[in-house]
Amino acid sequence: xxxxxxxxxxxxxxxxxxxxxxxxxxxxxxxxxxxxxxxxxxxxxxxxxxxxxxxxxxxxxxxxxxxxxxxxxxxxxxxxxxxxxxxxxxxxxxxxxxxxxxxxxxxxxxxxxxxxx
Amino acid sequence: xxxxxxxxxxxxxxxxxxxxxxxxxxxxxxxxxxxxxxxxxxxxxxxxxxxxxxxxxxxxxxxxxxxxxxxxxxxxxxxxxxxxxxxxxxxxxxxxxxxxxxxxxxxxxx
Numbered sequence: 001x002x003x004x005x006x007x008x009x010x011x012x013x014x015x016x017x018x019x020x021x022x023x024x025x026x027x028x029x030x031x032x033x034x035x036x037x038x039x040x041x042x043x044x045x046x047x048x049x050x051x052x053x054x055x056x057x058x059x060x061x062x063x064x065x066x067x068x069x070x071x072x073x074x075x076x077x078x079x080x081x082x083x084x085x086x087x088x089x090x091x092x093x094x095x096x097x098x099x100x101x102x103x104x105x106x107x108x109x110x111x112x113x114x115x116x117x
Numbered sequence: 118x119x120x121x122x123x124x125x126x127x128x129x130x131x132x133x134x135x136x137x138x139x140x141x142x143x144x145x146x147x148x149x150x151x152x153x154x155x156x157x158x159x160x161x162x163x164x165x166x167x168x169x170x171x172x173x174x175x176x177x178x179x180x181x182x183x184x185x186x187x188x189x190x191x192x193x194x195x196x197x198x199x200x201x202x203x204x205x206x207x208x209x210x211x212x213x214x215x216x217x218x219x220x221x222x223x224x225x226x227x
Contacts, residue, residue, distance in 0.1 A: 043161070045213075045216075090160055105149075105166060109160050110159055111160045
């Protein structure tokens with residue numbers, strides 16, 4: 001059973017550029033969440049997608065956007081990159097647990113390491 | 118708002134020593150609680166979880182008990198190995214998102 005996969009593994013960009021990160025959820029999961037983990041810190045929630053809609057968003061600017069496809073895979077897009085966007089970007093998949101919010105246990109992928117120069 | 122506080126690291130132990138990593142939380146409602154482990158250069162792996170008060174999660178010799186009265190979820194292991202060296206994150210489940218502590222680095226010396 002394949003777990004959560006992410007691509008690419010590493011990425012180097014320059015300030016002002018745009019980047020797209022990809023995530024395939026664990027088989028059977030329908031919900032994808034994205035987190036940013038700065039060096040030496042815990043992951044911070046960016047947003048969550050279910051049924052191709054953004055369910056909730058963390059405290060991140062509009063430069064961060066996402067998409068979920070009918071096969072439940074997801075993309076994270078970041079525009080106008082800043083040096084401070086350098087981080088490990090983690091995707092987590094889970095099963096929805098009721099329409100009023102909440103999901104079952106979130107399982108994380110290996111992450112994409114983004115370096116902005 | 119909801120939050121998680123972990124003990125500062127790094128924690129350095131000799132092989133076969135007893136491990137405790139403290140975690141306390143603040144939350145409205147009754148969240149599930151988790152410990153995740155992150156090995157160098159990798160993502161987060163679920164170590165154990167507990168979904169309600171007095172539940173004990175356990176896996177690979179690690180265990181933690183959900184204590185509502187002290188709002189704590191301390192991680193323990195009776196005898197650590199060099200292979201346990203990693204960063205450990207305590208987390209709680211919010212309505213949609215997980216809220217993580219800052220992580221505790223564990224280094225086990227042979």
